[in-house]
Amino acid sequence: xxxxxxxxxxxxxxxxxxxxxxxxxxxxxxxxxxxxxxxxxxxxxxxxxxxxxxxxxxxxxxxxxxxxxxxxxxxxxxxxxxxxxxxxxxxxxxxxxxxxxxxxxxxxxxxxxxxxxxxxxxxxxxxxxxxxxxxxxxxxxxxxxxxxxxxxxxxxxxxxxxxxxxxxxxxxxxxxxxxxxxxxxxxxxxxxxxxxxxxxxxxxxxxxxxxxxxxxxxxxxxxxxxxxxxxxxxxxxxxxxxxxxxxxxxxxxxxxxxxxxxxxxxxxxxxxxxxxxxxxxxxxxxxxxxxxxxxxxxxxxxxxxxxxxxxxxxxxxxxxxxxxxxxxxxxxxx
Amino acid sequence: xxxxxxxxxxxxxxxxxxxxxxxxxxxxxxxxxxxxxxxxxxxxxxxxxxxxxxxxxxxxxxxxxxxxxxxxxxxxxxxxxxxxxxxxxxxxxxxxxxxxxxxxxxxxxxxxxxxxxxxxxxxxxxxxxxxxxxxxxxxxxxxxxxxxxxxxxxxxxxxxxxxxxxxxxxxxxxxxxxxxxxxxxxxxxxxxxxxxxxxxxxxxxxxxxxxxxxxxxxxxxxxxxxxxxxxxxxxxxxxxxxxxxxxxxxxxxxxxxxxxxxxxxxxxxxxxxxxxxxxxxxxxxxxxxxxxxxxxxxxxxxxxxxxxxxxxxxxxxxxxxxxxxxxxxxxxxxxxxxxxxxxxxxxxxxxxxxxxxxxxxxxxxxxxxxxxxxxxxxxxxxxxxxxxxxxxxxxxxxxxxxxxxxxxxxxxxxxxxxxxxxxxxxxxxxxxxxxxxxxxxxxxxxxxxxxxxxxxxxxxx
Numbered sequence: 054x055x056x057x058x059x060x061x062x063x064x065x066x067x068x069x070x071x072x073x074x075x076x077x078x079x080x081x082x083x084x085x086x087x088x089x090x091x092x093x094x095x096x097x098x099x100x101x102x103x104x105x106x107x108x109x110x111x112x113x114x115x116x117x118x119x120x121x122x123x124x125x126x127x128x129x130x131x132x133x134x135x136x137x138x139x140x141x142x143x144x145x146x147x148x149x150x151x152x153x154x155x156x157x158x159x160x161x162x163x164x165x166x167x168x169x170x171x172x173x174x175x176x177x178x179x180x181x182x183x184x185x186x187x188x189x190x191x192x193x194x195x196x197x198x199x200x201x202x203x204x205x206x207x208x209x210x211x212x213x214x215x216x217x218x219x220x221x222x223x224x225x226x227x228x229x230x231x232x233x234x235x236x237x238x239x240x241x242x243x244x245x246x247x248x249x250x251x252x253x254x255x256x257x258x259x260x261x262x263x264x265x266x267x268x269x270x271x272x273x274x275x276x277x278x279x280x281x282x283x284x285x286x287x288x289x290x291x292x293x294x295x296x297x298x299x300x301x302x303x304x305x306x307x308x309x310x311x312x313x314x315x316x317x318x319x320x321x322x323x324x325x326x327x328x329x330x331x332x333x334x335x336x337x338x339x340x341x342x343x344x345x346x347x348x349x350x351x352x353x354x355x356x357x358x359x360x361x362x363x364x365x366x367x368x369x370x371x372x373x374x375x376x377x378x379x380x381x382x383x384x385x386x387x
Numbered sequence: 388x389x390x391x392x393x394x395x396x397x398x399x400x401x402x403x404x405x406x407x408x409x410x411x412x413x414x415x416x417x418x419x420x421x422x423x424x425x426x427x428x429x430x431x432x433x434x435x436x437x438x439x440x441x442x443x444x445x446x447x448x449x450x451x452x453x454x455x456x457x458x459x460x461x462x463x464x465x466x467x468x469x470x471x472x473x474x475x476x477x478x479x480x481x482x483x484x485x486x487x488x489x490x491x492x493x494x495x496x497x498x499x500x501x502x503x504x505x506x507x508x509x510x511x512x513x514x515x516x517x518x519x520x521x522x523x524x525x526x527x528x529x530x531x532x533x534x535x536x537x538x539x540x541x542x543x544x545x546x547x548x549x550x551x552x553x554x555x556x557x558x559x560x561x562x563x564x565x566x567x568x569x570x571x572x573x574x575x576x577x578x579x580x581x582x583x584x585x586x587x588x589x590x591x592x593x594x595x596x597x598x599x600x601x602x603x604x605x606x607x608x609x610x611x612x613x614x615x616x617x618x619x620x621x622x623x624x625x626x627x628x629x630x631x632x633x634x635x636x637x638x639x640x641x642x643x644x645x646x647x648x649x650x651x652x653x654x655x656x657x658x659x660x661x662x663x664x665x666x667x668x669x670x671x672x673x674x675x676x677x678x679x680x681x682x683x684x685x686x687x688x689x690x691x692x693x694x695x696x697x698x699x700x701x702x703x704x705x706x707x708x709x710x711x712x713x714x715x716x717x718x719x720x721x722x723x724x725x726x727x728x729x730x731x732x733x734x735x736x737x738x739x740x741x742x743x744x745x746x747x748x749x750x751x752x753x754x755x756x757x758x759x760x761x762x763x764x765x766x767x768x769x770x771x772x773x774x775x776x777x778x779x780x781x782x783x784x785x786x787x788x789x790x791x792x793x794x795x796x797x798x799x800x801x802x803x804x805x806x807x808x809x810x811x812x813x814x815x816x817x818x819x820x821x822x823x824x825x826x827x828x829x830x831x832x833x834x835x836x837x838x839x840x841x842x843x844x845x846x847x848x
Contacts, residue, residue, distance in 0.1 A: 104498035107453065111490045117460045118483035125475020125549075132464025133791040139465060140802045144809060147454040151813055154450035158820050200472075201793040346476040347551040354480055361487040369495055375506060 080229015
């Protein structure tokens with residue numbers, strides 16, 4: 054395997070990490086006003102992701118940095134092309150990020166409600182927009198011979214890409230509900246599990262629609278492996294729902310995590326060896342070759358990544374172990 | 388053309404704003420880590436109170452640094468896509484390393500630190516704040532390695548229509564880094580030192596928690612004096628270095644139009660940029676030669692000669708950055724720096740002679756000195772970045788060739804206004820919270836206290 058393919062896989066790995074970890078963060082953020090009916094509830098909800106959300110978000114930043122380093126043309130075309138969409142994502146993440154720190158710093162009800170809305174809005178916008186972005190990657194967007202995006206913001210919104218956005222939304226909310234149910238006690242854990250049971254079903258429906266549309270609208274299924282992986286993600290999602298109904302929340306969370314992993318892998322697999330598909334002319338697509346850095350840079354970055362990523366995984370894993378205890382009303386920091 | 392102006396404005400807004408929070412993070416992280424170290428070593432509860440009080444302010448500031456930093460990671464692609472294509476092979480690497488090496492470490496261990504007070508052994512908890520402090524400074528190192536490439540490209544070759552990396556080692560050992568990194572990090576330390584001194588002064592005037600704020604002041608003044616002198620010293624070396632590698636930037640910052648030997652330093656100048664001369668000026672003879680070479684003679688090239696040389700090397704064009712604003716931003720930085728040197732010397736003197744708390748005028752002055760390092764930081768970066776114009780990468784790519792061509796100006800305008808608006812709202816919230824916690828003082832600011840306060844509070848839906 055050449056370094057270009059390796060870096061494509063590494064970036065897929067970063068996105069898997071990002072969607073898996075921020076997936077439940079976004080889900081928890083969206084559920085905040087729905088499950089948190091009073092301040093203690095809400096603080097309990099926020100504290101489940103309190104120690105982790107910032108570290109989780111770095112997966113996205115690193116994915117951005119890795120795309121820049123390994124595939125500069127991809128970085129340039131994607132972020133200039135999806136300019137306004139990315140602007141919205143950044144706004145969402147900005148207000149959401151400060152909200153975690155700011156809300157607990159002042160006890161007036163108006164102050165807290167405002168920041169709770171910031172968390173909710175920031176989370177739901179990010180969850181949807183990342184789905185829209187991924188769907189656009191797999192569907193293809195107008196790119197000209199000079200690797201320039203020639204569409205508008207509204208070209209990014211089509212029935213298919215909106216379904217993509219809804220897919221990540223429901224899968225992430227399901228993920229968040231399961232996570233909450235695992236990390237809290239008593240009533241909150243029950244409420245979260247109940248929400249997970251209904252959202253889980255919606256997630257199945259939307260993933261099936263997404264898979265169907267993907268078959269008709271994109272070339273993903275022309276790769277048998279990608280097709281099978283996408284279908285497997287549907288199966289693990291169904292299994293997660295089944296397990297949840299027999300009170301096996303932890304297993305359901307793992308299975309839904311697997312759904313996110315398989316879904317992301319399927320998208321990247323379907324894309325390979327492209328990184329952005331041109332809907333105007335297949336020859337104008339960006340690939341892991343015409344978009345990449347020089348072999349030397351890829352080699353250097355490979356050494357860096359293979360040293361650092363395992364270390365990051367180790368210490369981030371350690372933090373989940375440190376904070377493995379469920380969050381009760383007694384230990385609220387935020 | 389409009390795209391270029393909007394993108395430059397956006398970069399100026401988002402980056403200057405981001406760098407309001409970064410310096411304090413760099414320095415305050417180290418100070419809080421030192422405070423906790425003293426707590427762990429002595430078991431003295433005062434140090435724990437200090438750690439928590441300053442730690443809370445650190446967290447509020449840190450959050451702003453993180454979210455404004457998000458934009459930094461993506462806006463090169465958004466607004467500067469042609470730059471990204473041209474230097475991505477080199478510039479992307481330090482950015483990715485920064486994320487892998489520093490961002491993960493600081494964000495993960497900050498979470499551990501905030502939530503780990505009761506769950507971790509004291510020493511592990513202490514280690515986590517040190518990791519945060521070290522990694523935020525590491526992050527500064529990597530982004531400055533990236534910036535140094537823009538100031539002084541090294542370790543590259545022009546191939547396939549772009550700049551490609553030929554030596555990672557050359558990139559990370561760019562001589563420019565050895566001036567930029569300590570100058571930047573130490574000015575962050577200065578910012579934090581004066582932040583802590585200023586707020587301590589406020590409470591010393593009010594006679595609140597004297598034990599906490601005397602000790603805080605002591606730590607900060609020692610930390611401050613070392614770093615203020617460090618910044619000044621490195622700054623002088625950096626100036627001499629820039630005369631060699633970016634002569635145009637230095638000449639513009641000195642409004643030094645004609646080559647002279649010995650060259651005089653202008654304290655004041657009325658600059659005629661169109662006519663390439665100063666209409667009036669106040670000069671210290673020989674001083675510019677001294678600042679450039681550490682001796683009172685020596686030729687310092689002027690803007691006009693440098694412009695002619697650049698035309699010869701790079702073809703026709705205007706290679707002169709905006710002289711007036713550079714001249715004044717440089718002087719603002721220097722004046723602010725001198726003010727800080729004086730204040731830290733006085734602070735140490737009054738503290739050591741045990742007269743600090745009687746000198747109310749000085750304590751008040753310290754409070755009003757808190758913004759001065761911020762002014763110095765911003766004008767310093769203004770000089771570094773604007774002084775590089777018209778280049779985005781010195782000698783390799785001009786700014787007008789770097790901007791995204793495919794993004795409509797209207798979209799860029801939406802983003803510029805959007806960021807400016809959100810940043811303004813956040814600035815108000817941020818200052819409001821900082822002032823609130825500063826006024827409350829140590830006890831109320833700790834997370835536990837907040838919990839007690841909330842437990843009794845009525846619930847709301």
